[in-house]
Amino acid sequence: MLMHSALLALSATLAAAVQPLEVKDEHFINPTTGNRFQIVGVAYQPGGSAGYDKEAGIDPLSDPDICLRDAALLQIMGVNTIRVYNVNPDVNHDKCASIFNAAGMYMVLDVNSPLVGDSLTSWNPWESYYAAYLNRTFAVVEAFKNYPNTLAFFSGNEVLNNEDTGATVPPYMRAVTRDVKNYIKNHSSRPIPVGYSAADVREILADTYHYFQCTLKGDDDNMSRGDIFALNSYSWCADSSFEKASYDDLVKIFTGTSAPVFFSEYGCNTPSPRIFTEVGTIYGPKMNTVFSGGVVYEYTQEENNYGLVEMKKDGSATLMKDFLSLTNQYSKLNFTELQGQKPASTSTTKPPACDSKLITSTGFSSNFTLPVLPPGAKEIIDGGVKPAPVGKLVEIKDWKVKFPVKNPDGSTITNLAVKPLADDTINSPGTNTESNTQEGTDTGTGTGTSSSPSPSVSKDAAVRPGAVVLPAVAMGAFAVVAGFAI
């Protein structure tokens, strides 16, 4: 009793927290409910690569006003996870992490950045594998390990991208995975899954997956094995299909997986604007038993033209048509069903033992002798990063968005705010109905026809001023959720 009230007193000062998730066999699991978790994610790197600036001390999670604006919009979409590529362990992320936590969203973090010394290189990987590099990756672990909404770390992203790099990188990539996992084991109060985010290069994809998933003799507790496996895939373009987009081949590769597999990026942008018809397939019965969802690339509009939202330097933002199309597709999913699956208590899938027979493409490494730790690294794994930039949840006092945000037609959205969710609540479409959302009249967005999508915008006279004009399908889902709540 005493402990309970002490806990209550503690939690009263902070917003509620999401439940830290665990990996069990091939699933992400919420340990309190036993429910399987499916990633409904968006890649989050406002400012693109320039959004990470070591000297200026900025990264995508350093400005709480920006995070608040984006968390409110992502909450309306129904997103439950963001992927953040380039973080600086030495800047403070407490407010942004607390905002996304309160909004019911998890974070998948890359421990690397593209700057020299911040990642393993594709060419001559041994030249980039040294203690100062590892110290930085461990510092990222320190920075994020205490946030309950830290879902996973990527130990690498597309470091292997063709047959040449397949010949040399795998042992080094698996070694970095081992080192980050050892660091977490020594210095984190909970296990946080670590794995690799692969380029969808079909010639080497299966080999890459097998190389990172197999179990290695003499490897205590599978420390070098990936806890998860993810791929960046752009094979579904326009109004494609399971077969046409060769998603069927992906399902073949990963059926029977012993670790969670998901898309760490998807969302081909040719043609544009996008209609995101892959969403129904990714979360549908053909895929959702094998895949644990995916991450759409990407939140902000940058030069490469994959955005959902245009953001200006002054903090103002405008929703793009893609924002509405994706929101519409998410709204057609049954989240109660999707996030309520109870996996079998004992999994039948076991990873294979590492063996050169697992490797099928010529030239891909079948060398399972991993490099030993570089000089000086063992001391850091044992004694910890010094100083350790450990983050923590903090109180957020004001949930109102401070910047003007507009619909695609230029009308301003009013009352935009993050709605902090109750303890252990994951975001889904319909949680944030307090922000001004309004049904449009056009339901034609990406409903499966290949005609050019035309999301509802607020040109219609019937539309309430100041609303996010969501497609009618989305509003239908909101109504269903509200109905349950009453």
Ligand SMILES: *[C@@H]1O[C@H](CO)[C@@H](O)[C@H](O)[C@H]1NC(C)=O
């Ligand atoms: C290790 O990382 C911490 C945190 O970023 C930093 O302060 C420290 O200088 C680094 N140490 C070395 C030896 O690179």
Ligand SMILES: *[C@@H]1O[C@H](CO)[C@@H](O)[C@H](O)[C@H]1NC(C)=O
């Ligand atoms: C390695 O992982 C496999 C699959 O999870 C498990 O069966 C095996 O017991 C593990 N081995 C060790 C040494 O932890």
Ligand SMILES: *[C@@H]1O[C@H](CO)[C@@H](O)[C@H](O)[C@H]1NC(C)=O
């Ligand atoms: C969603 O799935 C749940 C659980 O399977 C079911 O009870 C509910 O009727 C479904 N909702 C809709 C709108 O289909």
Ligand SMILES: *[C@@H]1O[C@H](CO)[C@@H](O)[C@H](O)[C@H]1NC(C)=O
């Ligand atoms: C295998 O890789 C290790 C480094 O990880 C290296 O020392 C060893 O020489 C390689 N073996 C072969 C046969 O190439």
Ligand SMILES: *[C@@H]1O[C@H](CO)[C@@H](O)[C@H](O)[C@H]1NC(C)=O
């Ligand atoms: C840290 O991990 C390494 C490798 O697993 C282990 O040998 C060492 O004893 C651990 N150190 C501490 C302080 O736990």
